[in-house]
Amino acid sequence: MFRLSFQPYQRRFKQALRTHHGLWSQRDGILLQLEDERGRMGKGEIAPLPWFGSETLEEALYFCRHLPARFSLHELEAISEALPACQFGFGSALESLSHRPAASENKEALLHSALLPTGKAALTAWPALWKRGYRTYKLKIGVSSLATEQDLCRTLLSELPPSAQLRLDANGGLDAQTAQQWLEICDGSRPTSDIEYLEQPLPVNQFEDMLRLSKQYTTPIALDESVATLPQLIHCYEKGWPGIFVIKPAISGYPQQLRQFCQTHAIDAVFSSVFETEIGRHACLQLAATLSTRAVGFGLDHWFAD
Numbered sequence: 001m002f003r004l005s006f007q008p009y010q011r012r013f014k015q016a017l018r019t020h021h022g023l024w025s026q027r028d029g030i031l032l033q034l035e036d037e038r039g040r041m042g043k044g045e046i047a048p049l050p051w052f053g054s055e056t057l058e059e060a061l062y063f064c065r066h067l068p069a070r071f072s073l074h075e076l077e078a079i080s081e082a083l084p085a086c087q088f089g090f091g092s093a094l095e096s097l098s099h100r101p102a103a104s105e106n107k108e109a110l111l112h113s114a115l116l117p118t119g120k121a122a123l124t125a126w127p128a129l130w131k132r133g134y135r136t137y138k139l140k141i142g143v144s145s146l147a148t149e150q151d152l153c154r155t156l157l158s159e160l161p162p163s164a165q166l167r168l169d170a171n172g173g174l175d176a177q178t179a180q181q182w183l184e185i186c187d188g189s190r191p192t193s194d195i196e197y198l199e200q201p202l203p204v205n206q207f208e209d210m211l212r213l214s215k216q217y218t219t220p221i222a223l224d225e226s227v228a229t230l231p232q233l234i235h236c237y238e239k240g241w242p243g244i245f246v247i248k249p250a251i252s253g254y255p256q257q258l259r260q261f262c263q264t265h266a267i268d269a270v271f272s273s274v275f276e277t278e279i280g281r282h283a284c285l286q287l288a289a290t291l292s293t294r295a296v297g298f299g300l301d302h303w304f305a306d
């Protein structure tokens with residue numbers, strides 16, 4: 001049997017993050033502590049991302065508040081697929097409670113990508129991140145006009161050192177035509193290849209169009225919103241997605257199931273943050289350390305004041 005204590009938290013961003021989904025200025029989540037009958041403690045975190053299709057903070061809180069004072073393993077293993085961030089939070093708390101004092105894999109060896117501020121601010125932000133060792137950067141697009149964003153992208157590419165790599169993330173904000181225009185630019189930067197990939201160009205319901213684009217252009221396309229949870233990821237895998245899968249472990253469901261799937265299917269995976277705290281980040285990076293095939297998207301410290 002287990003007991004739970006939990007604590008909601010709020011962290012404000014130093015500056016709001018602008019994406020195609022809108023302006024985001026505060027990360028809300030829940031920190032969990034599980035205790036088993038032997039007095040062992042396990043920590044976990046629920047960091048929902050409802051605009052990606054996960055549960056809301058309120059739904060996660062409701063789940064936590066309505067667990068009985070003492071509950072069994074079965075209850076923790078039977079959390080609904082409709083609560084993927086809760087599945088992750090409880091699943092990783094269980095692992096941290098019962099695990100070998102994590103052979104800490106080679107978390108330290110992972111390469112990290114840094115998220116740039118959206119728009120012109122990207123141009124002044126990257127040098128400090130370069131000094132901190134980042135060589136891969138992500139820029140949000142699909143926010144202002146195509147011409148403005150393409151200008152900015154060209155300027156950024158001309159200012160970044162040749163060894164830098166840029167990821168473009170549209171958060172589903174393009175249409176078929178603008179996606180093609182972006183992919184022309186991306187392919188044009190090859191073979192020196194400054195643009196690593198284009199992330200989620202089209203909305204989730206346009207899988208077939210993204211499949212077509214991925215065959216038409218050399219620059220890889222990465223699915224993100226389309227593969228937010230493990231069942232969605234499996235669905236896209238089974239439909240033959242040939243490109244990259246962005247995995248946000250904190251909203252994808254039970255970490256055990258994610259690990260199992262990635263260990264048995266050779267997918268090109270980018271592990272990515274949802275602005276979780278150190279607790280969730282640790283659990284995500286532990287998965288990434290053995291399963292990641294590219295730089296991970298956890299370079300976000302510069303977004304918080306504390």
Ligand SMILES: O=C(O)CCC(=O)c1ccccc1C(=O)O
Nearest residue numbers: 113115138272273274275297298
């Ligand atoms: O993946 C990264 O490099 C940074 C994380 C990131 O971009 C992100 C963070 C929170 C919510 C959504 C997204 C996203 O990839 O769209």
Ligand SMILES: [Mg+2]
Nearest residue numbers: 169171199224
């Ligand atoms: Mg994304």
